[in-house]
Amino acid sequence: MIPGRASVLVVEDDADLAALVEMIVSDAGYAVRGASDGAEALARVEDEMPALVLLDMRMPVMNGWEFAREFRARWGRAAPIVVVTAAEDARLRAQEIDADGWLEKPFEIEDMLATVHRFLDRPAPDQTAQP
Amino acid sequence: MLLYVALSAAWLPFSERLLVAALGDAASRGEIQAVNGALYVLASAALLHHLIRRALAHRGPCDTQLRGVLDGMADAVLVVDGPGSVVDMNRAALRLFGAERREELFSLAAELLERAQLQNPDDRPAGADDLASLRALADETGTRYEARLRRRDGRERYVSVSSAPVPRRGAGSQELSVVVVRDISDVKRFEESREEFFSTAAHEFKTPLAVVKAYAQIMRRRGQGDPAGLDAIVRQVDRLARMVQQLLEVARFRLGRTELRRERFDLSALLGESLDGMRPRVDGRRLLSSPAGPAPVIADRDRVGQVIANLLENAVRVSPDGGDVEAALSRRDGEAVVAVRDHGLGIPRERQGRVFERYYRAHAGTPEDYSGLGVGLDVAREIVARHGGRIWFESEPGAGSTFSFSLPLAAEERPP
Numbered sequence: 001m002i003p004g005r006a007s008v009l010v011v012e013d014d015a016d017l018a019a020l021v022e023m024i025v026s027d028a029g030y031a032v033r034g035a036s037d038g039a040e041a042l043a044r045v046e047d048e049m050p051a052l053v054l055l056d057m058r059m060p061v062m063n064g065w066e067f068a069r070e071f072r073a074r075w076g077r078a079a080p081i082v083v084v085t086a087a088e089d090a091r092l093r094a095q096e097i098d099a100d101g102w103l104e105k106p107f108e109i110e111d112m113l114a115t116v117h118r119f120l121d122r123p124a125p126d127q128t129a130q131p
Numbered sequence: 132m133l134l135y136v137a138l139s140a141a142w143l144p145f146s147e148r149l150l151v152a153a154l155g156d157a158a159s160r161g162e163i164q165a166v167n168g169a170l171y172v173l174a175s176a177a178l179l180h181h182l183i184r185r186a187l188a189h190r191g192p193c194d195t196q197l198r199g200v201l202d203g204m205a206d207a208v209l210v211v212d213g214p215g216s217v218v219d220m221n222r223a224a225l226r227l228f229g230a231e232r233r234e235e236l237f238s239l240a241a242e243l244l245e246r247a248q249l250q251n252p253d254d255r256p257a258g259a260d261d262l263a264s265l266r267a268l269a270d271e272t273g274t275r276y277e278a279r280l281r282r283r284d285g286r287e288r289y290v291s292v293s294s295a296p297v298p299r300r301g302a303g304s305q306e307l308s309v310v311v312v313r314d315i316s317d318v319k320r321f322e323e324s325r326e327e328f329f330s331t332a333a334h335e336f337k338t339p340l341a342v343v344k345a346y347a348q349i350m351r352r353r354g355q356g357d358p359a360g361l362d363a364i365v366r367q368v369d370r371l372a373r374m375v376q377q378l379l380e381v382a383r384f385r386l387g388r389t390e391l392r393r394e395r396f397d398l399s400a401l402l403g404e405s406l407d408g409m410r411p412r413v414d415g416r417r418l419l420s421s422p423a424g425p426a427p428v429i430a431d432r433d434r435v436g437q438v439i440a441n442l443l444e445n446a447v448r449v450s451p452d453g454g455d456v457e458a459a460l461s462r463r464d465g466e467a468v469v470a471v472r473d474h475g476l477g478i479p480r481e482r483q484g485r486v487f488e489r490y491y492r493a494h495a496g497t498p499e500d501y502s503g504l505g506v507g508l509d510v511a512r513e514i515v516a517r518h519g520g521r522i523w524f525e526s527e528p529g530a531g532s533t534f535s536f537s538l539p540l541a542a543e544e545r546p547p
Contacts, residue, residue: 016342024345058334086337087330091433106341106372109348 006051006120007031011041011067012084013059017105021054021084024112030120038062042070050079052119054103057085057093068097080119206313210297213306227290227314229282277315289319329382336375344368366412380437381506391431391517395541398426398435398467399460405439406458409447416453418443423460426467427541434514435538438522441507442471442534448503449494450475454531462540466520470535477528486524487512511536 008025012018013036022032033050035041039062041053053071057064068081080100084107087093094102101115147167201208207224209217220233275293282288290312297307347364350356406418428435439458446456454474461468478486478493485491492505508522515522515536526532 014338014342017338017345020342020345020349024349058331086334086341105337106344106368109345109352112345 007033007048008116008120009033009035009041009044009050009053009079011035011038011053011059011064012056013037014056017056021112024109025054025116028113028116030116038064038067038070041067045071045075045079049075052116053079053081054084054116055081055099057083057087064093065097068099072098082115082119206311209310209312211294211308211310218307224312227280227282227288227312229284229286280312287316288314289316291315325382329379333375333379337372340368340372340375344372377506377510380510391434393429393431395427395429396432398428398430398469398538399423400425401432401436402439402458402460402469405436405443409440409443412444413447413456414453416447416450417455418458419455420458420460424462426460426462427543428467428538429541430518430538431514435518438511438514438536439469439471441511442469442536445503445507445534446471446473446475446532449473449477449532465540466537467540468535468537470533472531472533474531477530477532478524478526479528483524483526487522508534 008030010018010021010025010032012021012034015036018034018036022034026032030051033044035044037059041055042062044050045053055064055067062070064083064085071079071081081097082101082103083090083094083097083099084103084105085093086105090102090104093099100119103111103115147163151163201221202223204221204223207227208221209224210219212218225231225233275291277289277291280288280290292310292312294308294310297309299306344365347361347368351358351361351365402420402423406420410418443456443458450456450473452475457472459470459472461470476494482493486493487508490505490509492503495505512522515538518538520536520538522534522536524532524534
């Protein structure tokens with residue numbers, strides 16, 4: 001983690017896809033951390049709050065729904081969560097966990113980059129306003 | 132019976148003479164008649180008693196047999212009377228409702244409903260109007276619906292309920308209906324695991340597609356490899372993803388699991404977006420549309436977009452020689468109508484009747500078989516029907532087809 005750079009947490013159990021998403025985000029100039037399931041992702045968040053979570057839904061150990069519930073319970077809306085899912089209806093999945101956005105697999109790289117930019121290039125939220 | 136009639140007939144004329152002869156003229160006429168009457172009533176009573184016993188003895192075994200037949204049935208059978216009370220049932224009904232004695236179920240059908248927590252499959256509680264028995268009493272024959280039934284022990288069963296009025300025998304007979312409740316929980320359970328399977332399949336198919344597509348795009352961006360080849364990879368991955376999506380849609384519609392997310396939007400704008408989305412895939416064909424005013428509808432935007440995409444895709448597919456595809460939107464009689472016209476193959480007349488059937492491909496087995504899964508129009512029909520609209524087509528073999536669908540226009544929004 002390079003200080004001063006906004007970090008993206010990529011939660012994805014497919015190693016190839018995780019490596020790919022991490023590469024896309026990293027090429028765009030952001031710091032990236034990876035987690036292969038929800039439980040590992042929670043540990044990463046405990047280490048340091050990311051600026052954006054890209055979340056797969058179907059994962060072993062702890063799936064996206066459980067991760068989102070736990071994340072919201074502990075940290076509220078401290079970081080936006082964008083669902084990246086192969087589900088038939090990505091929008092529905094996003095609604096289910098009250099996510100901030102969604103990307104359907106297979107996604108366009110342009111859409112992935114636009115999403116990352118949209119959430120990271122805006123002014124940082126006022127931390128004191130968080131509950 | 133005949134014996135009784137003969138005896139009665141013989142008794143009337145002869146009994147009086149017999150008594151006169153026996154008692155002599157000395158006895159008064161009144162006494163004779165009184166004795167005669169009493170004897171007549173006694174004889175009649177004895178005969179009727181005998182006849183009724185014979186009739187009951189004859190009917191007894193038949194009733195027992197019928198009861199045996201009913202109790203041997205796997206489906207629950209309930210007999211409901213005019214006011215809605217359950218008057219009879221078989222053993223399967225007791226098992227289904229989790230009752231031990233018949234008497235427990237001799238309650239009003241409405242109470243039974245409440246206790247069983249019968250629900251329509253979409254979780255709406257079933258109301259009295261839904262009661263098959265009452266509908267049957269109103270002479271609706273063959274009413275059938277599916278419902279969920281929560282038993283007293285908390286176990287949930289899926290049931291299919293059908294009913295029919297029992298034809299009355301004579302004017303005095305009771306108004307009855309027979310309700311057959313079939314436990315379809317096993318079927319439903321299978322459908323649920325199938326749903327789970329499709330959800331898993333979506334994930335399993337699309338994740339590798341996502342990897343292939345993204346790498347092809349990254350290589351393209353970095354200027355590595357053959358650009359045309361990489362573009363082809365991306366195009367074919369998208370095609371595979373659309374097919375997977377379509378198959379899943381069909382499966383979901385089949386299961387009735389698709390919920391519409393209705394919102395107010397402009398159909399005209401959606402048509403424009405759909406055309407834009409289609410442009411990269413038209414291979415030099417022209418996609419034309421005439422400008423149309425706004426057409427507000429309250430519908431599921433994504434699903435309606437899918438209908439338009441399916442029609443456009445078909446139109447392009449059946450235009451192998453690159454004919455124009457025209458899309459038009461019109462408003463008439465409170466409806467918005469979208470029409471997609473191609474100048475392609477047209478549909479052979481003998482195949483036109485089956486065009487909206489699932490898996491049916493109008494050009495299969497002909498030289499003009501230009502691929503496709505045969506599910507697009509079925510999905511389109513299903514979506515349109517769920518919105519209360521219609522879908523239809525006109526086709527001239529060799530000259531092209533026009534596929535149209537309608538959606539009810541939303542009422543004008545009044546400014547606040």
